[in-house]
Amino acid sequence: GGFRLKREGSKECAINIGLHLAHSPTRYSLKKSPALAKLLKWERGTWSSLLLAFWAYVREQGLQDEANAVMVKLDEPLQKVFEDARIPMTQVGERLLEFVSEVDPVRLDYTLCLSGEAKPAVFEVAVEAEAPIVSSMRAFLDLGQQRGEREECERLDAEMSSLVREIEDRRHRRDFMKSFADQPISFLHDITTAMSLDLSTIRSTAPSQFAALSSEEVLRAQTWQQPWTEEAVLQYLAMHGHAVNLHMEDVLTEEDAILFAQSAIAAAGASQAVHNGEIPAAQEAQYRASLLAQATPPAQPG
Template sequence: MSKKNDSFVASGGSSKKDKKKLKTSHTTNQPLLQNTQQQQQQQQQSHKTTSLTGGSLPLAYTFPIEHIVSFCPEALLFTNLLEFEKRLDSAITKRQVDLQEQQRIRQPKLFKTLRLSIYNTYSNQSAFYHLDNKSLVSVQDKPSWTLRIEGKLNDDGSFSQQSIYKGTPYAQQQQQQQQQQQQQQQQQFQKKRKFTSFFKKVFIQIGHRDSCEWDKSQALLETDGFEVKRNGHQEIDIKILMYLDHSPQRYKVLGNLAGLINVHTDTKPRIINAFWSYIKTNKLLDLDSKKINCDDNLKSIFGLDVLQFNQIPQILREHLGSPDPLEFNYTIKLSGDRQDYEQAYDVNVELDDNPISMNNSAAKHQILSLDEEINQCVQKINVHKRKREFMSKLADQPLQFLHDQTQQLVKDYQVLKSNSSSGFEEERHSSFYYQPLMSEVVDKYLSKQSISSPQTHVLPPSTPQTPSQSS
């Protein structure tokens, strides 16, 4: 078996212990290092613009408000503003969700065809058989293959679930004008959609010992495809699981309940509506007590004789699961033209052409810039607070303060200059870490960590693999 512990560069999110992230790129022809640097800049920007939403400050800049109220009464106003911002964000988010749901109900569903392509490329495969393992010095010289998953919307495959409208010619003309306006908005929105925006998670099983995972919640950028590179000179089977990102969230009805209400996968409100239709059709609702008398089918599913009306969402939640992913099987080929073994699939995806969700980028950018200014101001206040405390202690008791400072400096100097023979005996006790100096040192360390630019990390393979033996 060939050695497959290649370099795998994580481009977004935090790495897991046993799984590695997929490397994503805007176009498959761009170099890996360039894409990594772009995402590092985004990650660095996200570190610098820590949001204050939710009434919390960055860890390195927090300090007790009561300590500065005496000389800065505006601090109480700032905390009140944070609480108000928290309530305002919650109200805006709730209202936005309501508007989006109402707009989805009024407008017909629009579906598009997503053309999915899976193929692989390879390099240095023929040269491997003329060299032994000792001659393969660098990764570039080793035989390798690259799996690529790409996708784009097919404009010719769009269709709508709206029924044919039959009315007066004037009404039909008005409807055609509305449809044209909607199509123009949809075309502008579709130009911004990337391939990864249609999925929330992608899992790739490589053989039996290696796997990769991409999670949308940990990705920094939306891209046009995925790319996985490995070292190897043998064909290997690949299993790809792609989880669609439904909006609103959809659920799979589990067990016999799916056949009972005739729903396999749908949104939670529609599942509850189908369950309520079953209750009304079979006349299971007791109008006097407002209770639901379970028939034999419901008794076998829920194990209850009577249901309360307000128990329906909670009971149905126990019989709902995640939708089934899209599953594809692919075999890495190391000879021939890639067009001969490229696989293509058409997937119907629902487009969220809601303009409410389209006009948020400018506002979010403005909020991030304001948050960055607030963080800088808070950091300056914290610095001036320490200076004020220093001067205040010096003014109150100059002799005692200078004596304490001198002892502290001598102690710090002894700790720094202590050799290995004497040992750091004080560091073995917890009281050493409760000194006033420690809080300042920790703040400085966290500040440097938050503003330092991230470096490119080469992740090890998920499981150790043995190198191949040359025949």
């Protein structure tokens, strides 16, 4: 973060910037009484730390009145500060308030140049912060009250993680379908090319009739009309996170997956036939439909 300073004119000038830090809890100093700060070995800090420093001094010097336990006998250095010989314990805080003030703001000396390019400056400011162990102790003391809130936060974190995973899955699925809708020919060409590279791995442990295809066989439309192609497409899509998980309720059914695979195979075969000059481009749609009809099994009689 930062801020800008502007001033009309052409002469540079020295300015003093005061930054009042928002301490929580509020911090005080004993700048009004250096003598008291020296006695208590306390210059600035929170109000509670000042009271602790005062009572520590009282205990060390044995200043509590034995005859009247509610009174504090002041030694000579304290008498010079408070101008009194005895102070009731109930008035200690009130008397200390006479000497405390809020800590001074952070002062930054800066020369404001009103000609030429702007000259940014960076200042390092030391800020007092609560010790980590104090925060840990406070958290431990509040553990009972925070247990219910922590459990609720953990539940919400788990719910958010689940939603993030679901969003990611749906994004992959959407990207997959959008790529197919935008450029179906190039998309199917890419997917069939990748399929041919994966087939050797997929079928490495399968029977011999599923051996790796040669580059010439890959280019033949008949190759992709064999019975094993449907399973190969489904396995490929499943490996890449886009396919249809037949065991999940929110994805495609097996029939839908097979139909999609058959459509992909038919489109790839028609595209390859046009590419090889086997059919004119104008007949690609008709040829694709015929391939799909050949790959689709006839309906079983009811």
